[in-house]
Amino acid sequence: MSMPILALEKISKRFGAIVVAASIDLALDKGEALGIIGPNGAGKTTLFGIVSGTVAPDSGRVLYEGSDITRASPARRCAMGIGRSFQIPLPFTGMSVFENLVVASAFGARRREREAYQSCMDILERCGLAEKANRPAGSLTLLDRKRLELARALATDPAVLLLDEVAGGLTEYECQALVELIRALRRGGISIIWIEHVVHALVASIDRLLVLHNGAFIADGDPATVIRSPQVAEIYLGIEADA
Amino acid sequence: MSDSKRVRVVFESRASRIALVLFALGVIALAAAPYWGGRDDLQLLAEIYAYAALASLWNLLAGYAGLVSVGQQAYVGLGAYLLFALAILLGLSPLWALPLAGIISGLVAMPVAGLVFRLRGHYFAIGTWIVAEVFRLAASQVSLLGGGSGTSLPASMIIAIAPSRALRDAVEYWVALALALTILVAIVLLLRSRYGLALKAIRDSEVAARCSGIDVMRTKVLVYIVTACGTAMVGALIFLQRLRISPDAAFSVNDWTAFVIFITVIGGIGRIEGPIIGTIIFFVLRQTLADLGTLYLMMLGLVAIAVMLTAPKGVWGLIAERFGFSVFPLERRVILDDGTARK
Numbered sequence A: 001m002s003m004p005i006l007a008l009e010k011i012s013k014r015f016g017a018i019v020v021a022a023s024i025d026l027a028l029d030k031g032e033a034l035g036i037i038g039p040n041g042a043g044k045t046t047l048f049g050i051v052s053g054t055v056a057p058d059s060g061r062v063l064y065e066g067s068d069i070t071r072a073s074p075a076r077r078c079a080m081g082i083g084r085s086f087q088i089p090l091p092f093t094g095m096s097v098f099e100n101l102v103v104a105s106a107f108g109a110r111r112r113e114r115e116a117y118q119s120c121m122d123i124l125e126r127c128g129l130a131e132k133a134n135r136p137a138g139s140l141t142l143l144d145r146k147r148l149e150l151a152r153a154l155a156t157d158p159a160v161l162l163l164d165e166v167a168g169g170l171t172e173y174e175c176q177a178l179v180e181l182i183r184a185l186r187r188g189g190i191s192i193i194w195i196e197h198v199v200h201a202l203v204a205s206i207d208r209l210l211v212l213h214n215g216a217f218i219a220d221g222d223p224a225t226v227i228r229s230p231q232v233a234e235i236y237l238g239i240e241a242d243a
Numbered sequence B: 001m002s003d004s005k006r007v008r009v010v011f012e013s014r015a016s017r018i019a020l021v022l023f024a025l026g027v028i029a030l031a032a033a034p035y036w037g038g039r040d041d042l043q044l045l046a047e048i049y050a051y052a053a054l055a056s057l058w059n060l061l062a063g064y065a066g067l068v069s070v071g072q073q074a075y076v077g078l079g080a081y082l083l084f085a086l087a088i089l090l091g092l093s094p095l096w097a098l099p100l101a102g103i104i105s106g107l108v109a110m111p112v113a114g115l116v117f118r119l120r121g122h123y124f125a126i127g128t129w130i131v132a133e134v135f136r137l138a139a140s141q142v143s144l145l146g147g148g149s150g151t152s153l154p155a156s157m158i159i160a161i162a163p164s165r166a167l168r169d170a171v172e173y174w175v176a177l178a179l180a181l182t183i184l185v186a187i188v189l190l191l192r193s194r195y196g197l198a199l200k201a202i203r204d205s206e207v208a209a210r211c212s213g214i215d216v217m218r219t220k221v222l223v224y225i226v227t228a229c230g231t232a233m234v235g236a237l238i239f240l241q242r243l244r245i246s247p248d249a250a251f252s253v254n255d256w257t258a259f260v261i262f263i264t265v266i267g268g269i270g271r272i273e274g275p276i277i278g279t280i281i282f283f284v285l286r287q288t289l290a291d292l293g294t295l296y297l298m299m300l301g302l303v304a305i306a307v308m309l310t311a312p313k314g315v316w317g318l319i320a321e322r323f324g325f326s327v328f329p330l331e332r333r334v335i336l337d338d339g340t341a342r343k
């Protein structure tokens, strides 16, 4: 068995009385796409914080390609190949959409600036933002800000891509385009963890689905099976998956 | 994507090119000042350049890197003292001592950064001020340079700059102009580089910046050191022109920080052009109000308050927002090869 590209070992995290992670284990294989669902406040975003280095776990280890990165800075992890989008978009509002990608590429992918230009435009094209390349990022609508989150994460040239709710608010047509994009990224060799409430888009794009609840993964397996499992029905009682 | 068009990236626009040409013409006219101006004019202009440079550097530090230092007089004084030390103790020509003073000050700034960067927010500001006080006290202990009462540049050193007084005035003037321009160009280039983008990114969202691969601390330390180096060279030049140095003058918080902050804030913090406009306003005020004594300082305070209330982004902020215009644009614009500029 080959080594997972990313692994969490016995990760625990609490905020005061709220336990968001109770000794969580997780392994992401190279090329794999993993989906995470769970009720609001389950700790999904916090888990991304722990992987990307913005949140320190109380205990446990984060491994990237087998080496311990639990104490590595977010910048270092990004340069190693962990790219992340933010659920609440955090665009660099004072610069253009294009520059948002250039800076991510120059630092996250360690590209010389001139060599980054072409790939940044290509990414904008793929994410549907090319027409807005010269716009100040601060002028974008929420939907475009979400697109920018994905585009900027891609500009860092990630080996592992962490997507936090990028499908919300998209039309059916746009959602299909997103699913296509993510499939194409996977064919390009990127491993993905995707947190998403838009379950049908998620299920169409991933290999494996995990359900986070009360600080632990209560289900893990084939997406279609997990979605129909009684545990999931119980958590989402009354909330029909919008598939 | 196979059908993607070639990407070209530019900073300038038509308006900014015209402005740049006008700026260059202005610089040429100023460079010729030794031929049209008197000794007083040259000295006043050199002082203006020094303040424009100090304010531009402080603007880089506080406006772009968010490092609100009230202790940059530490480097003005350090640079000045280094120049005197290198000239008096080692017999180095002042014109050589000037860049050397900058480099050494940049080196000194490294361990100082290690100290003050442990402090956050207001404490950082206070820390920088304490460092400057420590530097001042240290300078007053150096008896070889006159201790607390200071010292003068020996006549032999003054003659080493240029044999005649008129030529010396011209040389010092050109050095002042060249130094200010070099600092301005260096700041523009820095802000146009990836580090400029990193500074903006950090300002907009530190978390997202870090997760995009930017080492926040490293970037800020880099700016701190570059600023220290430039500030020290300006300090060295100011006291080379004065020919006399003392700890109180060289490490004056009033002259090298209060006025500089005033200039930057009224001109427009966080914009390249701001400190330049601010310097012009400051000197106009000073030349017209200087006879008023203390009242002059109170007037400066009133102007600062008025500007902060009516135009918090400074005078240049007003201009830039009204006309969407800058002389030194820092934004990249994508132009595709088929000639279409994207909106």
Ligand SMILES: Nc1ncnc2c1ncn2[C@@H]1O[C@H](COP(=O)(O)OP(=O)(O)OP(=O)(O)O)[C@@H](O)[C@H]1O
Pocket: A015, A018, A020, A038, A039, A040, A041, A042, A043, A044, A045, A046, A047, A087
């Ligand atoms: N920095 C923090 N300090 C205190 N509590 C926090 C902090 N960050 C998150 N929390 C709390 O931890 C819990 C998990 O938050 P998190 O954002 O990870 O949930 P989530 O699963 O992403 O939820 P959602 O589906 O709403 O995005 C929430 O109760 C949240 O209020």
Ligand SMILES: [Mg+2]
Pocket: A044, A045, A046, A087, A164
């Ligand atoms: Mg979340």
